[in-house]
Amino acid sequence: MIRQLLATARNDARVAWIITAREVRDTLRDWRLVLPIGLLTLFFPLLMDATAQMSLSFTSRYGGAEILAWRIVPFLLMIVGFFPISFSLVIALETFVGEKERNSLEPLLAMPVSDRQLYLGKLLAAMIPPVLAAYLGITVYLIGLGITMHYTPPATLLIQILVLTTMQALVMVAGAVVVSSHTNSVRAANLLASFIVVPMALLVQGESYVMFWASYDVLWWIALGLLVAVILLMRLGLHLFNREEILSRGMDRIRLGDAWRTLKAQFLQPASAGGRPFSLWRVYGHDIPWLLRQAAPAVACIVPALMLAAFVGFYLADKFPLPAGVLDLSRISGQSFKQLPDLGFLPAFTTWGIFSNNVRSLLLAGVMALFSFGVLAILLLMAPVTILGYFAAAFAVSGHSLGQFVVGFILPHGIVELPAAILATALAARMGAVMVARPAGASLGQRLLQSVADFVKLFVFVVMPLLLLAAFLEANVTPRVLLWVYGLS
Amino acid sequence: MEVSDLVDAMIPAPAIVAERLNKVFGDVWAVRDFTLAVGYGEVVALLGPNGAGKTTTVRMLASIIQPSGGCATVAGFDIATQPVQVRGAVGLLTEFPGLYKRMLALEYLDFFGRLQGVDSGRRAGRVEELLRRFELWDARRTQLGHYSKGMAQKLALVRALLHDPPVLFLDEPTSAMDPHSARLVRDTIGWLQGQKRCIVICTHNLTEAQELSDRIAIIRQGGIVALGTLDELRARYLHGVACEVRLAEPWDGLLPALSPLVQVESHGLTWLRYRTDDVRRTNPLVLAKLAGAGVQVLTLSVVESSLEQVYLSLIEGEAADAPAERAA
Numbered sequence: 001m002i003r004q005l006l007a008t009a010r011n012d013a014r015v016a017w018i019i020t021a022r023e024v025r026d027t028l029r030d031w032r033l034v035l036p037i038g039l040l041t042l043f044f045p046l047l048m049d050a051t052a053q054m055s056l057s058f059t060s061r062y063g064g065a066e067i068l069a070w071r072i073v074p075f076l077l078m079i080v081g082f083f084p085i086s087f088s089l090v091i092a093l094e095t096f097v098g099e100k101e102r103n104s105l106e107p108l109l110a111m112p113v114s115d116r117q118l119y120l121g122k123l124l125a126a127m128i129p130p131v132l133a134a135y136l137g138i139t140v141y142l143i144g145l146g147i148t149m150h151y152t153p154p155a156t157l158l159i160q161i162l163v164l165t166t167m168q169a170l171v172m173v174a175g176a177v178v179v180s181s182h183t184n185s186v187r188a189a190n191l192l193a194s195f196i197v198v199p200m201a202l203l204v205q206g207e208s209y210v211m212f213w214a215s216y217d218v219l220w221w222i223a224l225g226l227l228v229a230v231i232l233l234m235r236l237g238l239h240l241f242n243r244e245e246i247l248s249r250g251m252d253r254i255r256l257g258d259a260w261r262t263l264k265a266q267f268l269q270p271a272s273a274g275g276r277p278f279s280l281w282r283v284y285g286h287d288i289p290w291l292l293r294q295a296a297p298a299v300a301c302i303v304p305a306l307m308l309a310a311f312v313g314f315y316l317a318d319k320f321p322l323p324a325g326v327l328d329l330s331r332i333s334g335q336s337f338k339q340l341p342d343l344g345f346l347p348a349f350t351t352w353g354i355f356s357n358n359v360r361s362l363l364l365a366g367v368m369a370l371f372s373f374g375v376l377a378i379l380l381l382m383a384p385v386t387i388l389g390y391f392a393a394a395f396a397v398s399g400h401s402l403g404q405f406v407v408g409f410i411l412p413h414g415i416v417e418l419p420a421a422i423l424a425t426a427l428a429a430r431m432g433a434v435m436v437a438r439p440a441g442a443s444l445g446q447r448l449l450q451s452v453a454d455f456v457k458l459f460v461f462v463v464m465p466l467l468l469l470a471a472f473l474e475a476n477v478t479p480r481v482l483l484w485v486y487g488l489s
Numbered sequence: 490m491e492v493s494d495l496v497d498a499m500i501p502a503p504a505i506v507a508e509r510l511n512k513v514f515g516d517v518w519a520v521r522d523f524t525l526a527v528g529y530g531e532v533v534a535l536l537g538p539n540g541a542g543k544t545t546t547v548r549m550l551a552s553i554i555q556p557s558g559g560c561a562t563v564a565g566f567d568i569a570t571q572p573v574q575v576r577g578a579v580g581l582l583t584e585f586p587g588l589y590k591r592m593l594a595l596e597y598l599d600f601f602g603r604l605q606g607v608d609s610g611r612r613a614g615r616v617e618e619l620l621r622r623f624e625l626w627d628a629r630r631t632q633l634g635h636y637s638k639g640m641a642q643k644l645a646l647v648r649a650l651l652h653d654p655p656v657l658f659l660d661e662p663t664s665a666m667d668p669h670s671a672r673l674v675r676d677t678i679g680w681l682q683g684q685k686r687c688i689v690i691c692t693h694n695l696t697e698a699q700e701l702s703d704r705i706a707i708i709r710q711g712g713i714v715a716l717g718t719l720d721e722l723r724a725r726y727l728h729g730v731a732c733e734v735r736l737a738e739p740w741d742g743l744l745p746a747l748s749p750l751v752q753v754e755s756h757g758l759t760w761l762r763y764r765t766d767d768v769r770r771t772n773p774l775v776l777a778k779l780a781g782a783g784v785q786v787l788t789l790s791v792v793e794s795s796l797e798q799v800y801l802s803l804i805e806g807e808a809a810d811a812p813a814e815r816a817a
Contacts, residue, residue, distance in 0.1 A: 018603050022589070029591045103585035107648060109553050111604040112577035244554035 012117050019113075019121025024128050027091055037088050041133045042140055045080040049144035052076055056149065073145065074157055075211045080141040081165030082204055084133035085172055086197055092126035092176035093189040096246055101186060109243045119177075119241045123234065127173045134165045160219045164207070167226035172196050174233035181241055199371075232373045262446055266453035283461055291427070291458050298426035298433070302378055306422070309382035313389020317397060327398045332488055355471035359464065362421060366428040366455055370448075374432025381425045408485035412478040417470035424463045427455040503528045504564055504656050504687030505550060511558035512545050512711070519545040521711040523559070529655065530685040532678065534698035536796075537708035538804055543691040544584060546708070547658045550689070551579045564655050564687075577606065580649035582659040584691075586641040590634030594625060594644055597633060598651060605652035612651075619647040623673060638665035646674060650681075657681065660691045675701060699796045707803050714803050722799045729766040731792040734775065736760065737785035746782065750774050762792065 027033055055069040099105040108118070138161070145151045153161075175196040176189075183189045203222070210218045268278045272290045276282050361380065369377035388410065395405045431451040482488075503526040510523040520542040527533045535543045548554045550563055552572035561568045564578035589597060595616065602612040620626040623643040628636065636644065642665045649657060662678070663671035678701055681688060692698050698705055699719055707715040707722075715722055736759045747753060751763040751771055765771040772789060779786055 015604070018600065022592075022600050026589060026591050102587065102590075103583075104587035104589055106553070106583045106585075107581070107587050107601070107645070108604075110551055110576055110579070110581040110583070111601070112573045112606065113604055114573055247548065247554065 012114070012120065015113050015117040016121035016124060019108075019118065020124040020128070023095075023122065023125030027125070027129055033091065037084065037129070037133055040087055041084045041137045044083050045137045045141035046144060048076040048080050048141055049148060052145065053148055071212050071214065073149075073151060074153055074161065075208050077138060077141060077153060077158075078161050078164060078207060078211070079204070080137040081134040081161065082168060082200075084137045085130040085165070085169045086200075088130040088133050089172055089176050089193060089197070090190070091129050092173040093180050093193055094186045095122045095126045095177055096181040097183050097189050098180070098186050100184075100246060106247060109247065115241050115243070116238060119181075119238050123174065123177050123237070126177055127170060130173055131166060131169045134169055135162075138162070138165065157216060160216060160223070163223045164219055164226070167223050167230065168200060168203075170230040171226050171233065172200055174230055174237060178233060178237040178240065181237065181246060228375070229373075236373075259445070259449055262449040263453045266450040267457055270450075270453075283457070287457060288462060291454055292423070294454065295423060295426040295430060295458070298374075298429045299422060302381065302422055302425055302429065305378050305382055306385045309385040310389035310392075313386040313391075314393040316386070317390045317393035321397060322394050324398075327395060327400070332483070332486070349475060351468070351472045351475045353471075354474050355468050358417065358421070358467045358471065362424040362428075362459070362463065362467075365425055366431065366459075369428035369432040372432060374429030377425050377428035377432065381421055404485050408482040409478070412481045413470045413474035416466050416473060420463045420466035420470060424455075424459055427451075427458050431455055502565065504531075505561070505689065507550065507559070507561035509559040510546070510549060510556050510561055512542070512549060512554070513557040518711050520549065520556075523711070523713060525706060525713065525716070527687050527689060529687050530682055531704070532682050532688045532690065532702045534690045534692055534702035534705045535708055536692060536695070536698050536705055536800060538693070541708040542711035543708055544660060545711075547581070547660060547689065547691055550575075551581050551658055552576050553581075577652070578654055578656055580652070580654035580657045582646050582649045582657070582662055584660045586638075586645035588633040588636065588641055588644060590632065592633055594620065594629045594631060594633060594636075597644070598647060601648050602651050607652050615651060615653070616647075619650055622677065623647055624670075639667055639670045642666055643670060643674070646677075655686060657686055657688045658691070659688065661693070662690060663694070663697060695796045695800055705796065707800060709804055715799070719796055719799075722796070726799050726803060729764045730768055731762060731764050731798075732768065732772060732775075732789060733760060733762045733792045734779070734789050735787040736779070737787055740779070740782075740784050743779070743782055743784065746778055747775065750778060 052069070052073050055072050056066060059065040059067075059069040096105065099108070111118075113121075142153070176193060179189050179192045179196070183192060207219065207222060210216075210222070269275075270287065270290075273282060273286060276286070365377040365380045368380065369375075391409075392402055392405050396402045431448065434447045434451045505525065505527040507523055507525045510520055511518070512520040523542075523546055525533070535546065537543050545554070549556045550561060550568060552563070552568045552575035555569060563575045566574040566578060568575050589600075592600070598616045598620075599612060602616065603609075607615060617626065620629055623646065625640060625643055625647065628640060633641065633644070642663075646659070646662065649659070659678070663674050666674065675697070678688060678690075690698065690701060704716065704718055705722060706713045715726060717725065731754070739758050740756075740761065741758075744753060744756075747761075747763075751765055753761050753763045755762045763771075763775070768791070776786060776789065
């Protein structure tokens with residue numbers, strides 16, 4: 001069995017490499033690609049070298065401010081890696097659609113190679129030039145730094161930057177190849193590339209923040225997250241790769257009418273309803289139980305994730321304890337809850353204020369799930385649980401009872417709010433998962449619209465009523481329970 | 490073992506067996522109920538107007554796209570469940586040559602030979618043999634971007650033949666070629682037929698279909714509307730004999746006089762063509778009528794019906810321009 005798998009993998013790699021080698025050779029022969037990429041890759045690091053020198057020169061005028069410049073230097077190291085990836089992305093963007101435009105794709109599709117071999121070959125071919133260009137840029141920058149500033153980065157940091165740059169390149173290229181196999185012109189692919197470049201640019205901004213604070217360990221986590229994204233994008237691309245779609249795609253049209261009909265049909269008359277007319281009785285008697293069954297696998301992933309989040313909160317409370325006296329419960333009174341909006345967490349500590357805030361957060365999770373394979377929806381729910389875990393542990397550390405904290409702060413409304421949030425997040429994650437699951441019997445667009453309709457239905461008929469109840473409890477019952485539990489007035 | 494089994498074992502299975510193949514794109518039927526069996530050593534031409542479904546049919550049979558319904562085997566492999574094997578047994582000349590313009594011919598063929606699994610020892614010899622056959626050997630180190638249309642078409646044909654496939658699908662094989670190259674390709678098709686290859690040609694070129702193929706399938710709106718040898722098609726779709734009269738002077742105004750005798754199919758200033766089921770009875774009457782009108786007849790001859798007439802009677806005669814049918 002293992003031998004057979006190895007033989008298959010070896011054969012896949014052999015065939016994929018035939019395709020890769022040809023494409024890379026073809027790319028390197030095109031001076032219109034090689035010249036600008038080469039020049040920019042070489043010129044930009046030199047510019048960054050000059051920037052680093054100027055920063056150091058400027059900050060050294062002010063005693064002790066050099067640290068700012070030395071924080072910029074490693075950041076620029078990452079930038080010189082990122083920059084060539086962004087402009088050599090054009091190679092990945094035209095990998096399928098460019099060949100289609102040149103009519104050279106069909107002979108390739110007619111070869112006795114599997115979809116996996118073909119896709120991997122193309123993917124690898126699209127990855128090699130950007131990654132090599134990134135490494136070249138980094139090398140030039142480092143040589144420049146060595147000569148002009150006699151600086152060599154620590155080995156760990158260098159490895160981190162190389163890993164991070166590679167992961168960024170892989171994410172961008174994997175995304176670009178997906179785009180390339182699902183558009184009908186190079187022009188459209190280039191326009192859609194902004195959906196790859198912009199989020200990555202935002203990520204680089206986030207990384208700059210991390211690097212200015214010298215929290216270099218966080219870079220490993222970012223690299224790990226990017227690795228997950230690469231795997232998901234490759235899986236998505238492979239699952240959606242379809243010779244027929246590529247060959248037969250003529251003019252992509254926006255069919256808002258069709259989209260609306262699909263949404264409406266799934267909302268009002270899903271196939272699972274077996275033709276029974278729409279009614280509240282059917283929704284609560286059939287549709288919702290069916291949706292809950294559909295959500296079960298996602299719930300099974302979310303619950304352990306929330307437990308992990310709480311554990312992370314405990315860990316953070318231990319590592320970064322609150323200063324003594326901060327958790328002074330004797331200062332809490334009925335008036336304290338009315339002052340909560342001053343902290344900026346809620347618009348108003350009223351039923352409507354809490355309800356609208358929660359609805360907004362969960363809808364945002366739904367939207368973000370669409371662009372993150374569901375991951376961001378889960379992370380958005382994990383964040384408050386981590387905070388709760390932190391405070392629960394902080395209370396325990398400061399000598400208060402953990403049980404009192406749970407009963408006083410969480411239980412009265414949380415018993416309703418948490419299931420509602422988990423269900424909404426589960427359906428949001430399901431929407432994201434549609435992107436990586438093989439669509440059966442329907443197009444990806446149809447499956448996505450159907451999952452959106454399912455999300456909306458569960459949200460309207462289950463989540464919103466529960467959130468309303470939870471908000472009422474939080475605004476009116478929780479404060480009283482809290483004061484009662486801690487014997488306050 | 491039954492006698493029928495023995496007989497079956499002695500008769501080789503057809504190279505292509507397609508049964509009620511369908512292909513629906515969205516709500517449009519591209520191919521509908523396509524049923525065809527083609528044997529080894531046989532050449533079948535798929536003849537039809539643009540958009541008739543020829544290319545889609547070939548793509549399905551070459552396992553590039555999946556059928557929406559029906560089934561087919563090619564070289565003994567199922568097109569739906571064994572696509573890689575089918576593609577390995579098929580040589581496909583695509584509608585456009587689609588060459589990689591920065592490659593040399595030798596590199597290009599080596600690349601496709603490797604993908605086809607032709608081992609390195611055999612590859613070089615095969616490439617040389619085919620390049621020489623198609624008179625491209627001298628251009629073997631030329632960048633493909635510098636190839637003429639005809640050369641590109643020939644190289645694409647070499648690509649399709651490289652792995653010596655038992656089944657060939659040739660989409661417009663001579664469309665961009667000069668007469669000499671077209672003759673070369675036609676000769677090659679004949680040679681391949683002699684080697685018992687199964688060949689399916691998609692074409693608009695009626696002369697080519699007539700000259701090269703054993704059987705002709707006329708396709709309209711995704712379905713075969715006629716299938717058979719040229720003689721069978723003539724007999725089935727063109728009733729009677731076409732006769733042509735050449736006159737010494739214009740015959741203007743005689744049409745009403747002739748209409749009770751024959752139906753004039755076409756005419757010019759000094760000629761007319763009609764079709765009749767009974768030459769012995771009709772022709773003397775027509776001659777007498779013309780003579781009676783004082784028109785001098787130069788010749789009267791029987792015209793052999795061409796594939797074009799069959800084709801036009803099937804395609805143009807039945808609202809060929811009607812849009813493709815919508816899927817239910």
